[in-house]
Amino acid sequence: MKYILTLLLFVIFLQSNTIITDKNTELMWESKPIRTVNKMYEWEESIAYCKNLTLANKYDWRLPTLSELLNIAKIKNINDIVKKGFNQLSIISYYWSSTQHEIDKSIYFLVRFDIGSIVSMHKMRTSSVRCVRRVLTH
Numbered sequence: 001m002k003y004i005l006t007l008l009l010f011v012i013f014l015q016s017n018t019i020i021t022d023k024n025t026e027l028m029w030e031s032k033p034i035r036t037v038n039k040m041y042e043w044e045e046s047i048a049y050c051k052n053l054t055l056a057n058k059y060d061w062r063l064p065t066l067s068e069l070l071n072i073a074k075i076k077n078i079n080d081i082v083k084k085g086f087n088q089l090s091i092i093s094y095y096w097s098s099t100q101h102e103i104d105k106s107i108y109f110l111v112r113f114d115i116g117s118i119v120s121m122h123k124m125r126t127s128s129v130r131c132v133r134r135v136l137t138h
Contacts (some may be wrong), residue, residue, distance in 0.1 A: 019056045021135060025071055027064075030055060030131040043108050043123035046096040050131035061131040066099035066109045066118065068132055073116035093128040094119055 020029045030053065041049055046063050053061040094110035101107035107120045110127055121127065 020073070025068070026135045027068060027071075028056070028058070028133050028135050030061065039128075040075075040126035041096070041129050043096055045125075046129040049129055053131050055131075058133055061133050062107055063096060063129065064132040066097040066111065069095055069097050069111040069113075069124040069130075070116070070118075073111050073113050075110070094121070095128045095130050 007080055012028065018031050020031050021027075022029065038043050048061045050061045053059075093110045097109045097111065099109045101109070106123050108123055110121055111117070112119070
């Protein structure tokens with residue numbers, strides 16, 4: 001019984017360390033487990049990764065919008081981002097958004113968190129991904 005309780009507590013701990021819930025925006029973010037920190041994805045692979053993600057017993061993960069990613073980048077001090085829970089943030093990487101360029105539909109926007117910069121890139125290029133979902137409040 002002690003073994004089962006310890007194992008259960010460990011699983012709960014792992015799940016709570018793999019998500020960050022932002023109560024201000026009502027978004028739940030993937031904290032990024034070590035196994036995917038350095039993995040790079042094309043845009044369509046990013047969409048598939050989020051769509052197929054099961055994390056914290058949730059199945060409705062998606063690629064964030066540009067404005068959702070910018071909410072993270074607006075945090076002025078990188079240490080504050082770490083304190084918020086993004087402790088495995090790949091600082092020097094750009095992260096895909098689901099926001100498409102208005103004219104060229106093969107171009108999507110990305111955000112680099114440490115400096116809050118926005119770039120656009122062809123969807124066949126590779127970059128980092130971090131999934132998000134809306135927290136359902138009743």
